[in-house]
Amino acid sequence: MISDQFTLSCPVPLSNNSRIALAHGGGGRLTNRLIDEIFGKLLSNPALDERHDGASLLLPAGTGRIAMSTDSFVVNPLFFPGGDIGTLAVNGTVNDLAMCGARPLWLSCGAILEEGVQTTLVRRIVESISVAAKEAGVQVVTGDTKVVDRGKGDGVYLNTTGVGVIESTHHIGPAEVSEGDAIIVSGDIGRHGIAIMAVREGLEFETTIESDCAPLWKPVQSLLASGIDVHCLRDLTRGGLSSALCEIAEIRKMGIRVVQPNIPVREDVQGACEILGLDPMYVANEGRFVAFVAKSDAEKTLAVLRAYPNCADAAIIGTVGSVDGQGRVIMRSTIGVDRIVDMLSGEQLPRIC
């Protein structure tokens, strides 16, 4: 229901006899409610409460800071143009660490295999993990395999948890987002979700749309090294660009304004979205992030990012407004009309990562 996406929904508590729906895993409002009301409430501590892509942790005796982030991967299908569950499992977690300003160093890998899955398929996936880990400069240092009965899994599920070091003393996170910040997206949006949906729905386009799945630490490292005043970074996975913007706006209770024609979307992706009835603003990416930087550093940020082929289409897409207590995201559309961008309330694309 596209119309749902643009309705400001009033958060209704999870009732006691409710059941988990696919939409609770979609990265939108229901996911947030599940996290708020169960995981966030019962496990609360300062690191978890920050609600960032990963936790920033001070080592005992002040010996430095590390970042830690986890993701499970249940993507369907396991293989898709531009990657597979293995590349996704490495880049997804490595990118969450990068969003904390941390240099990714180590990954764990937990595999839940379904009885009957071919070992050659498992091998192909682990080969992808190996290649992606080398590219991202991380080592898989600890692992675990479990097997579940046939019909209690779906081939292969993975979990990766990453640990990285935070070398800068400059804190990066939603709390640092400030009035006037420029909002920069690192490249065109929507490719990962469309690549998955095309396979799942058996759609063929003139050219194959490949996932944008890629590691993001190098461009992030360059941003930090070049002295740019980076306030917050967030990768655009489940729920897409909209969810990232809505989350930040909500946490800070600040308005955000973005300009639709400035948001890069490839023509083939736009066309596929129209066929599938999807809005690219809500489609998941696996190699894209949004940066909130001091206004005066906006052009410099673009220049640094564009030096990376994966960020060649980086663009300034909007600005952060004042604290208004509402935390709305407003988008000026291509025809010059303002509309509210809300967090996805239902499920647009299940099992995208």
Place this chain on the structure above:
Amino acid sequence: MISDQFTLSCPVPLSNNSRIALAHGGGGRLTNRLIDEIFGKLLSNPALDERHDGASLLLPAGTGRIAMSTDSFVVNPLFFPGGDIGTLAVNGTVNDLAMCGARPLWLSCGAILEEGVQTTLVRRIVESISVAAKEAGVQVVTGDTKVVDRGKGDGVYLNTTGVGVIESTHHIGPAEVSEGDAIIVSGDIGRHGIAIMAVREGLEFETTIESDCAPLWKPVQSLLASGIDVHCLRDLTRGGLSSALCEIAEIRKMGIRVVQPNIPVREDVQGACEILGLDPMYVANEGRFVAFVAKSDAEKTLAVLRAYPNCADAAIIGTVGSVDGQGRVIMRSTIGVDRIVDMLSGEQLPRIC
């Protein structure tokens, strides 16, 4: 097939068209083969190659060492006497860190929920995670939830990954096991597996057998603090005491001798094992470990451990022999006969953790 357990099986490579069986997740020889031939081979690095319960990692710029360990939990049923998947997910990972001599600090938690599962059930599990984390002195600092379609999961699967600090400069791991080491088990074995099997098979005993699920850092910390020359620690999860002993013997190519009457097994557990056709040596525990210490420290180790109610039955069960290139584990039985203890080659108890 109990007889399989005592046969030294020749490791046959995984063939290219083979499929994953439940036994690949049982913690025995097939699990090891899967890890050796796919995960270990393709992802090889010094930390992973050590094949310990977790990885010991040197932070950049020599600012200290941390340990990292991961486990996925697919236990069936989700709730059992003495715990549930939540307590298991905390203690399982916390204990793996303790086995590296690391003080557990932080956990990640990834949940894979099946569409249709009741939110009250999820809440109960997260409450258990919260209670167990407090007891173990750790914080859940980062998390992730995914939802899979009905029939593609089994209620709730969890992954936890833990990070702890290694405060001692004294390295603990399989590589340190030496000729003459005393082998000490921290308490009676077999309770966790039997607690699960009793629920699964609908068995009732005179008394309810409860899982031994518990955090192990405190007794381990006391061992380290008391200056005992600890060489290696290993918790007795999947595959039980036998697998732990066989793995160490195999890694070090050293013989291990244990004395069956010295290995503590509760009478009710022994009785249940007989009914179920199981050998307690192969049954999983979730709050037990084996310590390899310098012979001269054996009695002191017992004294330190027995101060903890959970380790009141700690016992010296055997010794490490010389390097013989074979790495066999020999057990002198209650009737004075020596037999070879082999790693479980098939699956004794699936989905025990």
